[in-house]
Amino acid sequence: MCGIVAYLGHKQAYPILINGLKRLEYRGYDSAGVALMQENGISLYKCRGKVSELEDYCSDKNTTSTMGIAHTRWATHGEPNDQNAHPHLSEDGKLALIHNGIVENYLVLKQELISRGYKFKSNTDTEVLVHLIQDIYKSEQVTELAEAVRLALLNVVGTYAIAILSADNPDELIVAKKGSPLLIGIGKDDYFVASDGAPIVEYTKRVVYLEDEEVAVLNLNKKLEIKNINSEAKKRAYVQKLELNLEQLEKGGFEHYMLKEIFEQPKAISDSMRGRVNTKKDVVSLGGIIEYEEKMLNAKRFIIAACGTSWHAGLCGEYLFENLVRVPVEVEYASEFRYRNPIINEDDVLIAISQSGETADTIAAVELAKSKGATVIGICNVVGSTLSRLTHAGSYTHAGPEIGVASTKAFTAQVTVLALMALCLARKKGKLSLSKYHQIINDLENIPEKITEILKLNDSIKEIAKYCADKRNAIYLGRGINYPVALEGALKLKEISYIHAEGYPAAEMKHGPIALVDEEMPVIVIATEQETYEKVVSNIQEVIARKGKIISIVSEGDTQVKKMSDFCIEIPRTEELLTPLVASVPLQLLAYHVALLRGCDVDKPRNLAKSVSVE
Ligand code: G6P
Numbered sequence: 001m002c003g004i005v006a007y008l009g010h011k012q013a014y015p016i017l018i019n020g021l022k023r024l025e026y027r028g029y030d031s032a033g034v035a036l037m038q039e040n041g042i043s044l045y046k047c048r049g050k051v052s053e054l055e056d057y058c059s060d061k062n063t064t065s066t067m068g069i070a071h072t073r074w075a076t077h078g079e080p081n082d083q084n085a086h087p088h089l090s091e092d093g094k095l096a097l098i099h100n101g102i103v104e105n106y107l108v109l110k111q112e113l114i115s116r117g118y119k120f121k122s123n124t125d126t127e128v129l130v131h132l133i134q135d136i137y138k139s140e141q142v143t144e145l146a147e148a149v150r151l152a153l154l155n156v157v158g159t160y161a162i163a164i165l166s167a168d169n170p171d172e173l174i175v176a177k178k179g180s181p182l183l184i185g186i187g188k189d190d191y192f193v194a195s196d197g198a199p200i201v202e203y204t205k206r207v208v209y210l211e212d213e214e215v216a217v218l219n220l221n222k223k224l225e226i227k228n229i230n231s232e233a234k235k236r237a238y239v240q241k242l243e244l245n246l247e248q249l250e251k252g253g254f255e256h257y258m259l260k261e262i263f264e265q266p267k268a269i270s271d272s273m274r275g276r277v278n279t280k281k282d283v284v285s286l287g288g289i290i291e292y293e294e295k296m297l298n299a300k301r302f303i304i305a306a307c308g309t310s311w312h313a314g315l316c317g318e319y320l321f322e323n324l325v326r327v328p329v330e331v332e333y334a335s336e337f338r339y340r341n342p343i344i345n346e347d348d349v350l351i352a353i354s355q356s357g358e359t360a361d362t363i364a365a366v367e368l369a370k371s372k373g374a375t376v377i378g379i380c381n382v383v384g385s386t387l388s389r390l391t392h393a394g395s396y397t398h399a400g401p402e403i404g405v406a407s408t409k410a411f412t413a414q415v416t417v418l419a420l421m422a423l424c425l426a427r428k429k430g431k432l433s434l435s436k437y438h439q440i441i442n443d444l445e446n447i448p449e450k451i452t453e454i455l456k457l458n459d460s461i462k463e464i465a466k467y468c469a470d471k472r473n474a475i476y477l478g479r480g481i482n483y484p485v486a487l488e489g490a491l492k493l494k495e496i497s498y499i500h501a502e503g504y505p506a507a508e509m510k511h512g513p514i515a516l517v518d519e520e521m522p523v524i525v526i527a528t529e530q531e532t533y534e535k536v537v538s539n540i541q542e543v544i545a546r547k548g549k550i551i552s553i554v555s556e557g558d559t560q561v562k563k564m565s566d567f568c569i570e571i572p573r574t575e576e577l578l579t580p581l582v583a584s585v586p587l588q589l590l591a592y593h594v595a596l597l598r599g600c601d602v603d604k605p606r607n608l609a610k611s612v613s614v615e
Pocket of ligand 1: 307308309310353354356357358360362405406407493608609610611612
């Protein structure tokens with residue numbers, strides 16, 4: 001949520017900052033801005049809209065500078081407009097600040113600053129910070145800006161990743177973080193700062209992940225200096241290698257990141273399985289959790305906490321774990337879990353699922369479970385993210401960077417890892433026969449090929465999208481492990497096409513949503529070969545009787561549902577527990593084409609952000 005980039009060195013800062021912001025636009029894109037250190041002080045350019053609009057706005061401005069900070073915003077406090085865009089300046093114009101996070105006690109601080117004569121130009125919580133730092137810098141006779149920043153942050157309740165320019169210290173950039181990600185790239189003779197590695201990767205792979213409540217001073221004439229909020233100096237910054245490639249961040253010939261990521265699923269799933277399945281030895285081994293495997297084998301209960309699409313993957317996990325491992329599973333919205341005083345025992349294992357590894361509510365759920373003595377396992381895509389550093393152990397999904405705001409390949413990779421975890425535990429607990437194990441593993445290994453087949457249906461799905469594009473509503477139905485697929489299909493459609501869509505367990509339809517069904521209502525039914533197939537057939541009949549239009553996803557060779565459908569998508573057969581891996585793909589393509597036909601910005605849907613690092 002909000003992306004920040006900063007540069008200090010000998011190169012021209014502006015192009016580095018703008019390109020960096022474009023790579024971070026998945027974090028927010030309602031306004032953008034840049035502050036540059038120039039001969040006559042700090043120059044500030046900011047405006048409402050996407051980064052490309054900021055670029056247009058700056059096209060006739062002087063952007064010559066070797067030091068600057070830049071921001072792309074996802075509005076929390078104050079509507080998206082020019083004034084609320086970051087950076088924010090101190091009253092004397094000598095400090096410029098960018099911020100990702102939320103200052104929860106901003107109103108109290110703001111009142112205090114107003115009573116001392118400070119005037120505010122924006123409605124943001126961030127502007128409070130810059131005035132507070134200036135106030136402390138001046139009134140408390142603090143000689144170093146970093147010290148004023150530290151003292152100011154002691155007053156802040158909330159989260160922040162900040163970068164500050166100071167006209168009085170033109171060689172110095174100050175950064176700090178708590179609860180929002182920030183990493184420092186160390187170049188040959190320059191520094192880069194960003195919310196993640198994407199803006200940095202083409203310049204350096206040497207990075208320092210700043211820890212919570214640390215303040216760093218970047219100065220080209222001095223060593224990197226890091227202190228914590230209590231003023232204790234860190235002996236040595238831990239320099240790590242950035243695990244990211246430039247090619248992974250490009251569109252690779254596809255019109256949108258989302259389409260590229262849908263098509264990357266065969267590879268993403270193979271990468272999720274690589275080195276983890278050994279058919280000869282009859283084991284699944286997940287290196288990242290080995291040390292905690294005993295705890296997982298002895299768990300009395302699994303709690304899966306996640307948000308959004310990752311929560312849907314969690315629901316698939318519930319079916320996989322309960323069926324194979326035979327241990328109770330509870331799937332929780334992380335945001336609800338953390339606030340309802342949940343019962344957590346030491347023999348519980350909490351599995352936190354997150355693509356970004358930065359989702360604030362998921363992180364909070366992890367901290368809560370840890371504080372109660374539970375074992376916490378992460379399933380995460382972004383290497384080095386907050387979640388991956390906070391959990392006791394975990395498995396990366398290895399899906400590669402996901403940039404389209406609507407999650408696709410991360411979802412199928414998460415389900416793959418959950419299946420592997422369930423298989424690993426089920427075998428070790430003696431709950432799964434060798435023959436069934438072999439059958440599932442074999443099916444899992446064939447999934448990438450099956451998805452490749454489904455991707456060939458892209459053109460026919462485009463035709464179905466034409467029928468849906470002018471509709472106002474849609475219902476998605478599924479049963480068993482296809483119920484979360486229905487939820488995920490509906491989420492995809494509403495996220496990127498803004499058509500209202502509801503996902504429901506097929507049998508529940510008659511308890512409410514059936515009232516919405518008429519000839520204008522597309523009802524998308526996942527009716528693959530499964531235990532409850534006949535029941536789903538009855539649910540389809542109920543829709544047809546009310547003149548609803550059926551779009552079905554069926555197993556190859558199906559005749560019964562096909563005959564009843566207005567549109568039908570046939571997908572390869574697979575083990576029932578693995579159906580989400582195949583059935584979700586046509587639904588992703590359907591949402592993509594509907595959104596495209598409606599003229600929506602597929603990769604940057606309105607009001608959304610990919611990484612939700614605020615509550
Ligand atoms: C946001 C994104 C969703 C994502 C959710 C959870 O809402 O737009 O696509 O599923 O956050 O994100 P996470 O990174 O924790 O999986």
